[in-house]
Amino acid sequence: DAGVIQSPRHEVTEMGQEVTLRCKPISGHDYLFWYRQTMMRGLELLIYFNNNVPIDDSGMPEDRFSAKMPNASFSTLKIQPSEPRDSAVYFCASGPQGGQGAWGYTFGSGTRLTVV
Amino acid sequence: AQSVTQPDIHITVSEGASLELRCNYSYGATPYLFWYVQSPGQGLQLLLKYFSGDTLVQGIKGFEAEFKRSQSSFNLRKPSVHWSDAAEYFCAGPGAGSYQLTFGKGTKLSVIP
Numbered sequence: 001d002a003g004v005i006q007s008p009r010h011e012v013t014e015m016g017q018e019v020t021l022r023c024k025p026i027s028g029h030d031y032l033f034w035y036r037q038t039m040m041r042g043l044e045l046l047i048y049f050n051n052n053v054p055i056d057d058s059g060m061p062e063d064r065f066s067a068k069m070p071n072a073s074f075s076t077l078k079i080q081p082s083e084p085r086d087s088a089v090y091f092c093a094s095g096p097q098g099g100q101g102a103w104g105y106t107f108g109s110g111t112r113l114t115v116v
Numbered sequence: 117a118q119s120v121t122q123p124d125i126h127i128t129v130s131e132g133a134s135l136e137l138r139c140n141y142s143y144g145a146t147p148y149l150f151w152y153v154q155s156p157g158q159g160l161q162l163l164l165k166y167f168s169g170d171t172l173v174q175g176i177k178g179f180e181a182e183f184k185r186s187q188s189s190f191n192l193r194k195p196s197v198h199w200s201d202a203a204e205y206f207c208a209g210p211g212a213g214s215y216q217l218t219f220g221k222g223t224k225l226s227v228i229p
Contacts, residue, residue, distance in 0.1 A: 004159075031215055043219040045211060056213045091159055095215060103167075103215060104150050107159035 002026075004108035006092050012114045018080040021111045024073055025094030031105065034067055034077050035091040043091075049075065050097075082115045089113070118143045120190075120209045122220035129197050130228050137192040137223050139181075139207030149190045150208040150217065151181055160206060166190065177201070202227045 005024040013019050025032050033048040047057040052069045060067070064083070069075040079086055089112050095105030121140045129135055141147055148167050152160040164175025171183040181192045192205060204222045211218040 033216075042221045043206070045216055045218075048213070048216065056216070093160075103148050103217075104162045104165040105215070105217075107152075107161070109157075109159045 004092055004094050004106050006090075006108035006111050008111060009109065010112045010114075012116065013082055015083055015115055016081040017115075018078065019082045019086075019113060019115075021077040021090050021092075021113070023075045023077070023092030023108060025075070025092070026106055027073065028096065029094035029105075030072075030097035031095040032069060032075050033093040033095075033105065034075070035093065035107075037089045037091060037110070038087075046077070046090075079113075082113075084115045087113055087115050118147070118210065118212075119218055120149070120207045120220045122205075122207050122223050124223045125221070126224045126226065128226040128228060131199050132196050135192075135194045135197045135201070135225070137205050137207075137225070139190045139192065139220060140188050141190060141207075141209055142188065143209060146183075146185065147209045149181075149183065151175065151179070151190075151192045152206045152208060152219075153177075153203050154206065154222075155203045163192070163205075197225075197227055199227045199229065201225060 007022045034046040037043050046059045047067045049069045067077045089110045091110045093105045093107040150165045151163040154160045163179050164173045166173045166183050173181050179194050204224045206222045207220040208217045
């Protein structure tokens with residue numbers, strides 16, 4: 001099992017550019033989560049999906065952020081246009097469906113985004 | 117609001133010494149609780165989880181945690197710390213929605229030889 005795979009590991013972009021972060025969850029996992037980690041705010045849930053359907057996007061900071069999950073094996077988080085305050089580490093995590101097993105899900109290694 | 121709190125931002129221990137990292141929770145009912153570890157430049161790895169039953173939970177890497185309802189705590193312990201345990205540790209509990217986690221601010225552990 002390769003775990004949750006995120007790409008790229010590092011991204012440096014200029015303010016105003018579009019940024020796309022990618023995530024491949026663990027095969028068979030039905031939940032997918034996008035978190036953001038900053039020094040100031042810690043770990044924040046941005047959005048999560050169940051069976052490819054967005055369930056709660058209340059954590060998405062503003063309309064510049066969007067996330068999609070076109071199929072069970074792929075999700076993207078897009079920021080357009082990017083701003084310096086978006087600089088953070090973005091984590092994707094996935095978990096199996098239902099019951100206690102769904103908790104304590106598996107995190108990817110993260111994408112460190114720097115917007116200059 | 118339902119949450120978990122980690123009162124210690126940074127802890128330093130000597131290699132071989134015992135370790136206890138604190139986590140307090142504020143939930144009405146007995147919550148699910150978790151401890152994660154994050155090594156530098158890495159994602160979060162689940163150390164252990166508590167759902168119900170035995171209040172002493174064993175995890176990976178020699179860690180354990182004890183759920184104490186009377187103290188609203190779920191502290192992480194290890195009897196003898198290794199240099200490789202230096203990392204940041206996060207306590208987590210249920211968030212607002214199904215299978216959402218809310219994390220504490222983390223405790224950074226430094227290990228000195």
